[in-house]
Amino acid sequence: MTAQKTVLVIGGSSDIGHATALRYAQAGWQVALAARDLTTAQRNADDVKARTGVEVLVHELDVLQTDGLAEFVTRLTTLPDTVISMIGELGDQKRAETDLAHATQIMRTNFEAPSLLLGLFANAFQARGSGTLVGVSSVAGDRGRGSNYVYGAAKAGFSQFLSGLRNRMALAGNVRVITVKPGFVRTRMTAHLKLPAPLTVMPERVAADIYRSAEENGREVIYVGRRFWLVMTIICLIPEALFKRLKL
Ligand SMILES: NC(=O)c1ccc[n+]([C@@H]2O[C@H](COP(=O)([O-])OP(=O)(O)OC[C@H]3O[C@@H](n4cnc5c(N)ncnc54)[C@H](OP(=O)(O)O)[C@@H]3O)[C@@H](O)[C@H]2O)c1
Numbered sequence: 001m002t003a004q005k006t007v008l009v010i011g012g013s014s015d016i017g018h019a020t021a022l023r024y025a026q027a028g029w030q031v032a033l034a035a036r037d038l039t040t041a042q043r044n045a046d047d048v049k050a051r052t053g054v055e056v057l058v059h060e061l062d063v064l065q066t067d068g069l070a071e072f073v074t075r076l077t078t079l080p081d082t083v084i085s086m087i088g089e090l091g092d093q094k095r096a097e098t099d100l101a102h103a104t105q106i107m108r109t110n111f112e113a114p115s116l117l118l119g120l121f122a123n124a125f126q127a128r129g130s131g132t133l134v135g136v137s138s139v140a141g142d143r144g145r146g147s148n149y150v151y152g153a154a155k156a157g158f159s160q161f162l163s164g165l166r167n168r169m170a171l172a173g174n175v176r177v178i179t180v181k182p183g184f185v186r187t188r189m190t191a192h193l194k195l196p197a198p199l200t201v202m203p204e205r206v207a208a209d210i211y212r213s214a215e216e217n218g219r220e221v222i223y224v225g226r227r228f229w230l231v232m233t234i235i236c237l238i239p240e241a242l243f244k245r246l247k248l
Contacts (some may be wrong), residue, residue, distance in 0.1 A: 006030040006078055010117065011086030012058065013040035015187035016136065019207035020084060025054035027211065032057040032080065036073075040193070063087055063113035064105075073120045081122045082214055084134040085114040089151075090189050096150040103150050110154035115161040118177075120163055125175040132214050133169075134178045135162045139223065141181070143230045145248040163241075166220060177216050179221045182206050183228035201225055 007024045009017045012033025021031045025048045035041035038060055045056035061072055091096055091106035118133050127129030140148055141155030166177035184190065184200040206224050213219045223229035238246070 004028065004030050005081040006032065007082040007084065008059075008076075008080040009033060009084050009086060010034045010061065010063070010114070011088070011136075011173075012044060013037040014086045014088075015189075016182070016185060016203045016206045017084075017086040018044040019203035019212055020079045020086070021045070021056060022048050022051060023204075023207040023211045024034075024082075025052040025056070026053045027215070029082075030054070032059060034059040034061040036060065044052060063107055063117055066113060066116055069113075069117050070120055073117075073124055079124055079128060079131075081130070082132040082134065083118065084136070084210065084214075085118055086136050088136065088138070088155075088189070091151055093148050093150055097129045106150050107154045107157075110151060111157040111161070115158055118162070119165065122171060122175065122177070125168040126169065126172045130174045132176045132178065133162075133165070133181060134210055134214050135159075136180045136182065136210075137162065139183045139232050141230055143236050143243075176214075176218070177220065178210075180206070180210055180213070180224065181222065181228075181232075182224040183231070185224070196223075199225070199227060199231065 007029050009021050011017045012035040021033060021044060025031050031054055033041045033045055033056060038058060041058045045058050048054060048056050057161055080132060087109060089106055089109040091102060096103035118135055121133055135158060136171040137159045138155040140152035141159045144152050162177055162179045185193045185206055186200055186202055188227055201224060209222055209224050213222045
């Protein structure tokens, strides 16, 4: 009998994290969540258990407390087979233009903290000789736009970190690094925004794509939805002289 595989979802209070935990549990994995909001994470864990019978462990973790990240990794009783970072904060672009503390928090939450944490898991996976890392980034990192460039720049940094880590791990044995770039997803992060229906997906779709790419087909950089890949390809091709005149 093969041992049951384990996944750790960091940002276990998030809507996409909840859907992803459920997807893995449905596939027979052991699931753990890490979150700073233990009430919501426990509610998600209870829901996954009610629907699948899988007992879900919940760990407390504030990723901005970066001094504690190494200890968090070493204290886990089981090093997971797959680690997924859902960490993110959209923030308020207008506020971030003048409030440096807010801009700093968006940058640290979307870039610094998840990069440091996945980097630590990469070292542990390299020492073991196996593992899969999944970083949920965003299409917002593909090109800086006036309406959300603080978040977008941080996601761009995270995508590049994952790219470099994948490059390093390719020469280091059986450790895989997956970058996930959702477009518009209907979650509490976007609840206050009017999203274009044809381009908007539900968290379950992101979860299914994460599972497929991490555990089945092996694609390492994915856009959630071909349509969004096309949209971003066009946006990236617009010449700068024209792009800077657009209100995007
Ligand atoms: N929704 C979209 O349209 C969309 C599009 C592209 C990419 N994404 C990305 O998808 C991921 C999941 O987002 P979502 O839509 O499901 O929104 P969400 O529910 O707001 O998820 C964000 C998660 O990050 C966690 N987090 C933030 N700072 C943290 C910290 N210091 N320590 C621990 N956890 C922290 C939040 O925890 P708390 O509950 O404690 O705040 C929450 O679990 C994010 O990386 C987001 O950037 C979303």
